[in-house]
Amino acid sequence: MKKVLITGATGLIGSKLAKACLHAGIEVNYLTTSKEKIEKTEKYKGFYWNPKEGKIDSEAFEGVTAIINLVGATIAKRWTSSYKKVIIESRVESMKLIYNTLENIEHDVSHFISASGVNIYPNSETKLYTEESEEVDDNFLAKVVVAWEKAATKFKNLGMEVTKVRTGMVLAKNDGALPKLVQPIKLGLGAPLGDGNQWQSWIHIDDIVGIYMFILQNQIEGIFNAVAPNPIQNKKLTKLIANHYGSPLWLPNVPAFALKLILGEMYVLVVEGQLVSSKKIEELGYRFKFYNIEPALQDLL
Template identity: 70%
Template sequence: MSRKVLITGATGLIGSEIVRQCHAAGIAVNYLTTSREKIENTENYKGFYWNPQKGEIDFQAFDGATAIINLVGATISERWTKKYKKIILESRLESINLLRDTLLKIDHNIVHFISASGISIYPNSKTKLYTEENEEVDDTFLGEVVVAWEAAAAQFKNMGMEVSKVRTGVVLAKNDGALPKLVKPIKLGVGAPLGSGEQWISWIHLEDIAGIYLFLLTNQLEGKYNAVAPNPVQNKKMTKMIASKLDSPLWMPNIPDFAIKLLLGEMSVLVLEGQLVSSQKVEKLGYPFKYYNLENALQDLL
């Protein structure tokens, strides 16, 4: 089991929770950051500078680490202009390629590469349950991004490492990510299901997504893993459950597809489409979900 891990994206939403859980499990963390202001240096948490765009990286970041958790990637929830789509894709590939090129150059002890990925690789469907065995790929921009991202991660296999790809669902957290965006209109009394409301949301609580990374790390498991809770819900059900928790009545009709497309453009697929995704693989291997149902996740977060 790894006693020190190198994390990219350690100061982000998921990264910060993984760091917290690593420390609780006695695992030290080295992390790479593009911001010199975010460099800390304590016994079990050491920061190192890198700039993937310029190909700059501090080799000392790899000292003592036996695994890498790679979380870097520009947010997909900013408007997808042609320029920004390029940033979404390149931010993921440049960072992975710099890690690969560096490891080919230096002496290191890395045996396990764990990379973030997304369930948006699966096509939009209201009826099909997707497992890691499904080969179909969504024909949207996000499908294309995930394919390129996973292919870049797969290169580490050729370097003799175990490779894990964590296909992340909709992460629910108190102050960041999708949940505050869903809560805000409901609190203001203007909440409503989006589009048909029948699109699936394969969600996961922040503590469980970080828990899955730690589970893969400590058990050195390779392969593709859906990081979603066991009980996905449809958009209309999630909206109703949030409203009921907040004691805020829903009185508006569903917000029509065309209005959302007008507002969000191509990125409207993020809210109008969804996938029903299975968590059985990671459950069968023994990962104990802390938040199994949306009910207890919302109880914790709201």
Template identity: 55%
Template sequence: MIKVLITGATGLVGKEIVKQCFEQKYSVHYLTTSKAKIVSKKNYQGFYWNPSKNEIDISCLEGVTTIIHLAGASIAQRWTDKNKINILKSRVESASILFNLLKNQSHQVEQFISASAIGIYPHSLINFYSENTKEKSTSFLGQVVSEWEKSANQFTKLDIKVSKVRVGLVLDVEEGALPKIVNPIKFGLGSAFGSGKQWQSWIHKTDVAGIFMYILNNRLKGVFNAVAPNPITNKELTKQLAKLLKRSLFLPNIPKFVMKLILGEMHILLFESQRVNSKKIEDLGYQFKYYCIKPALENLLK
């Protein structure tokens, strides 16, 4: 039986990956910083770790052949100096403790699959980004993703296959960005941000987990964009949601300066534009369940 070690297993993407592991009859070990979240069931076993204190239960590696690394402090918090340090350190430290564990313990791990983000690509309304894009965003998020990927690359020194999955806007009805966009629309207060022309490279939660599983099952290495084949603009996303929810959009677009006052530097998450393609993973055989935004939203909001 294949055994997978997952960090960040209780997050939005992590829960969906765990679900798909169970569907494929894989056994899951997961790491958690909360001892209260440790459960021990058949094929689902929790282990304690605290990367900031360099603590980890070494038995988490027992029988594991693949590590899926998703852990990291949420980007969706005010970017104070203190929070910025935590956002970055949480990604680098958690990878480092895993690297040192593998370097110093006998193990069977052959593959390390790390989450990353499309925030590594520069803001653009016209470019169409592939994994081969050399330019990198100079924003705080761009810097975080660069360090995040660098921390994953070190596992190649241990002769482990490394994959980095650049995740776009993950759509889920209960968690992530979608509920925050849906709620104002439900109350007739929906509106696009800025010009509304900024690209949203989205992906349904089923497909983002599906890509992680596809990389695992096919032993793929390298960088992969986890976005649906058809990105849309912020304005189009807002319109599609309003139509599905049978609500009208009558408010003017929300100006950038307003959101900057409310959110501070983090407001760029709403205004940055990255149009990203998924051709590489498709060419390798992954078949998306949700190619277009309408059926994806219908599935989530039904």
């Protein structure tokens, strides 16, 4: 592995993954929609693209043997009908542009690794989902994941190995879900969401980066759940964060109907959850740095 192309390289996961690649001696090319974010060093090179306009700098693929596709508009923004379109198109159209470009140029890409989400699985408090589970939820997020994965599968037609990384709730210090969970608790306004029994299949930022590196360096294909081995229920997670800050949890649970009024359709992100297994990636030899939530929170808070 000498050179990888990363889309979404300036985001939460992508920025840390790019650093991990460079640390491992893997050169990084990255695609960005912002000309201001284009850097050109010996080992780290940025290239402009604009999926909406179908523009891409094909020099980005020179010498690249694997692509890690992390691009996608945030789902943590109110899902109006127009923004729903943005969520899907930012994932599907960008992959279509990469596919069409690769179809028409000479390249050495043999492995396509794409982000995906555990939101494909239906909400359940009792069912443990594995990569072999065939149930698919019928909500908007599941439809996004289905379209996302379908677009990734297409790369097999170009003779590539394809890997889909179904990611859980990524916990990081200054970005993603954790600061949003911490903020009201620190203010003494924390409370479990809905009935609090919903599972949150989480993963520490170091482990999601670790899983991508493991898949990349071992050229593993297939579908993998990228979640820590021990998911946690919302009420316990809320309590652990409150204990860390010495904040009392005196408010009643925030009812689901109130969350629906505040967040709209997006409320499923906080009141629904899935119990997801990480066994498949572990059996291949990936060793988690953070198996349990307590040391993960200690590290991040």
